[in-house]
Amino acid sequence: MNIWVSRLPKKMLWTELLFSYFPIDEKVFWQQMLARFVFLFGIWLSGLLVYSLDGLMIEYVLDMSIYLGYFATSFIILFGSYIVQQKLSNIIQDFRPMLKLDNIEFQKFSNRLNRFFYSFYPCIIVGIILGVFTGVPTQFQLAFNEGFSLHVAWSMFFNSFGVLLTATAIWMFVSIWITIFMISRQPLNVKLSSETIAKFRELSVLALWFSLFYFIGISISNLSLLNLYENTFSS
Numbered sequence: 001m002n003i004w005v006s007r008l009p010k011k012m013l014w015t016e017l018l019f020s021y022f023p024i025d026e027k028v029f030w031q032q033m034l035a036r037f038v039f040l041f042g043i044w045l046s047g048l049l050v051y052s053l054d055g056l057m058i059e060y061v062l063d064m065s066i067y068l069g070y071f072a073t074s075f076i077i078l079f080g081s082y083i084v085q086q087k088l089s090n091i092i093q094d095f096r097p098m099l100k101l102d103n104i105e106f107q108k109f110s111n112r113l114n115r116f117f118y119s120f121y122p123c124i125i126v127g128i129i130l131g132v133f134t135g136v137p138t139q140f141q142l143a144f145n146e147g148f149s150l151h152v153a154w155s156m157f158f159n160s161f162g163v164l165l166t167a168t169a170i171w172m173f174v175s176i177w178i179t180i181f182m183i184s185r186q187p188l189n190v191k192l193s194s195e196t197i198a199k200f201r202e203l204s205v206l207a208l209w210f211s212l213f214y215f216i217g218i219s220i221s222n223l224s225l226l227n228l229y230e231n232t233f234s235s
Contacts, residue, residue, distance in 0.1 A: 011089060014120045015081040015168060027086075036078040040071045043158070050154040060151075070162060077169045084172055088117065088179070100187035113182065117175040127160075127167035134163060 012020070019039070024031040044067060051060035092113060096106055 011114050011118055013081050013085055013118055013168070013172075014123065015078055015165075016085045019082075032082050033079065036075055036082075040074055040078075043161075044071065047151075047154055047158065050150045054149055054151045056151055074162065074165055077165045080169065080172065084176070088176070089114075092179070092183075095183055098189055099183075100189040109182075109186065113179055117172075117179065122171045123164060123168045125167075126170050127164045130167050130170075131160065131163045134159075 016026075019032065019035050020026065022035045022039075024035050026032065047067070048057065048060055051057050092110060099106060099109075101109060
C-alpha cells in the first residue's frame with residue numbers, strides 16, 4: 001500500500017489516479033463518465049462470474065436491485081470526485097488576487113491545501129472507522145469461521161471497496177468546507193464587491209452541490225448495504 005500511496009500525485013485524488021490509466025481525455029466529460037460506468041459494470045460482471053463459479057448465479061441476479069443501488073452510489077461518488085478534481089484547484093487559483101499574500105506565501109498556502117485535500121491517508125483512516133461500524137470485521141470473522149469461498153472473498157472485496165469510496169466522499173465533503181474556512185481566514189486584499197461575492201459564491205455552490213450528491217449517495221448506500229450484508233453469508 002505504501003508503494004502505491006507514494007505514487008499519488010500531490011494534486012490528484014486516488015480515484016482520479018485510477019482513471020488516469022484509462023485511455024481517455026481527462027478534460028472530456030462524457031469519456032470520464034463512460035469510463036466510470038464501464039469500470040463499475042466490470043465490477044458487476046466480475047461478481048456475476050464469481051457467483052456463477054460457486055453455483056450462485058441466480059441468487060446474484062435476484063439481488064440486482066441491491067447492486068443497482070450500490071453502483072448508483074458509487075457512480076455519484078466518482079462523478080463528484082471528477083467535478084471536485086476539475087474545479088477546486090482552479091477556484092483556489094481564482095482567489096489569488098484577493099488574498100493579501102505574496103507569491104511565496106500563496107504557494108505555501110496552496111501546497112498546504114493540496115496536501116491536505118488530496119491525501120490518501122485520511123480516506124484510509126475514515127474507511128477503517130466506517131468498516132468497523134458497518135460490519136466489515138464481522139464478515140471477515142464469519143469467513144474464517146465458515147471457510148472462504150470465491151463469492152465470499154469477492155463480497156468482502158466489494159464491500160471494502162464501497163466503504164473506501166464512501167470514506168473518500170466524506171473526506172471530500174469535509175475538505176471542501178475546511179478549504180472554505182481556511183481561505184476565509186486569510187487576509188483579504190480587496191473590498192467587498194460583486195466580483196468578490198461571485199468568487200465566494202462559486203466555491204459555495206461547489207460545496208452545496210457536492211453536499212447534495214453526498215447525502216443522496218450515502219442514503220442510497222445505507223439502504224443497499226443493509227440488504228447486501230444480510231445476503232452475503234446467507235447464500
